[in-house]
Amino acid sequence: MTPTTPPPSQPTLAPTELEHAHPADIVRWAADQFGVEHLVLTASFEDAVLVHVAATAVPGIEVVLLDTQYLFAETKWFAEELRRRLDLNLRIEHPTPDIVPDNLWQTDTEGCCNVRKVLPLQRALAGKAAWITGVRRADGPTRSNTPVASFDVGRGLTKVNPLATFSDDDVELYQQLYDLPKNPLSERGYPSIGCWPCTRPVAPGEDKRAGRWSGSNKTECGLHV
Ligand code: SF4
Numbered sequence: 001m002t003p004t005t006p007p008p009s010q011p012t013l014a015p016t017e018l019e020h021a022h023p024a025d026i027v028r029w030a031a032d033q034f035g036v037e038h039l040v041l042t043a044s045f046e047d048a049v050l051v052h053v054a055a056t057a058v059p060g061i062e063v064v065l066l067d068t069q070y071l072f073a074e075t076k077w078f079a080e081e082l083r084r085r086l087d088l089n090l091r092i093e094h095p096t097p098d099i100v101p102d103n104l105w106q107t108d109t110e111g112c113c114n115v116r117k118v119l120p121l122q123r124a125l126a127g128k129a130a131w132i133t134g135v136r137r138a139d140g141p142t143r144s145n146t147p148v149a150s151f152d153v154g155r156g157l158t159k160v161n162p163l164a165t166f167s168d169d170d171v172e173l174y175q176q177l178y179d180l181p182k183n184p185l186s187e188r189g190y191p192s193i194g195c196w197p198c199t200r201p202v203a204p205g206e207d208k209r210a211g212r213w214s215g216s217n218k219t220e221c222g223l224h225v
Contacts, residue, residue, distance in 0.1 A: 018148040023050075023162035024057040026148060030130050030160045031058045038129035040064055042121065042223070045079040046193040048086075048180040049171050050134035050163055055086045061132075064091050064124045068116035069101050070195035074184045081181060093120040105197045109213060113221040116195075121223055122155075130158040135224055138167050139192070140209045142219050168208075194221065 018026055030039055042064045043051050054061050065079050083090040095116050104112040125131055131152070137144050152159040166174070175182065185193050189201030191208040200211040209219065 019165065021148075023053045023166065026160060026162040027054045027057040027061070027132065030132060030149075030158075030162075031061070034129040034158070036061055038127075039132060040124055040128045040130075041132040042066065042124065043079075043134060044193065045075050045082065046134075046183055047171065047175065047186065048078075048082055048182070049166075049174050050132075051082055051088060052086060052174075052178060052180055053162060054132060055088055059087070060089050062091060063088050064093050066117055066120050066124070067092050067094050068195050069095065069099070070105065070116070070197055072185060072193065072196050072199075075193060078181070078183045085181070091124070093124045095120055105195070109198065109216065109218055110222070118222045125155060125157060128157060130160055131155070132160045132162065133224065134163055135161045136163045136166050136171075140207055140219075142209075143224070 018029065021029070036058055039058070040062050041050070041054050045051075045065060051063055054063070067076075079090065082088060096119070099115050104115075135143055135146050137146050139146075146161050146164045148162070148164045149158060149160045151157075163171075174180070183190075183193060189203075190199065190211065191202060192212055193199060194212055198213050200214050202208065202211045213219065
């Protein structure tokens with residue numbers, strides 16, 4: 001099955017119930033509705049919350065990290081640390097073999113994100129009925145209307161955002177509650193973490209995503225549009 005063919009039996013979503021549900025219950029709901037083999041979760045490993053929620057709610061759920069060839073060393077270390085600690089079913093999705101490190105990010109960020117993020121995501125989603133992400137409304141203005149679950153017409157599957165309603169305080173509290181480790185960069189001024197060429201630390205009071213593609217009009221890599 002390709003991402004554009006209809007996934008198996010799409011459920012009737014109950015947005016009002018999901019809106020107030022705990023993230024773990026939302027992940028369980030998705031597993032009940034679609035079957036764990038038809039779920040895929042993508043994680044940027046900016047923090048541990050999403051993978052902890054998902055792996056404890058539905059052990060064995062597939063977790064995908066898109067390795068763009070430009071991830072921070074800290075992010076790679078953190079993903080491996082969480083794989084070990086949480087026994088994650090972690091899959092690393094790479095660009096195709098013809099894509100090698102180059103300077104495309106300096107001249108064409110859309111093209112660079114396309115071959116390193118958008119197309120690998122397409123492969124990760126192939127054959128799946130639902131895609132779980134860590135997008136939150138509190139990430140910033142461009143994400144303030146993020147639904148907990150919706151049908152992604154372009155990709156032909158249901159997109160589930162279990163943390164959509166989580167505030168920054170909720171994230172912090174969850175990390176403390178479960179004594180979760182943090183990506184070392186988060187302590188060094190990086191509240192949003194992507195590829196190293198396109199991410200800078202932010203100053204106090206700056207928007208959390210201000211350090212992503214700083215100095216350009218780009219605000220999203222193309223995964224969550
Ligand atoms: S975030 Fe930057 S380096 Fe990463 S894929 Fe996009 S343009 Fe390339």
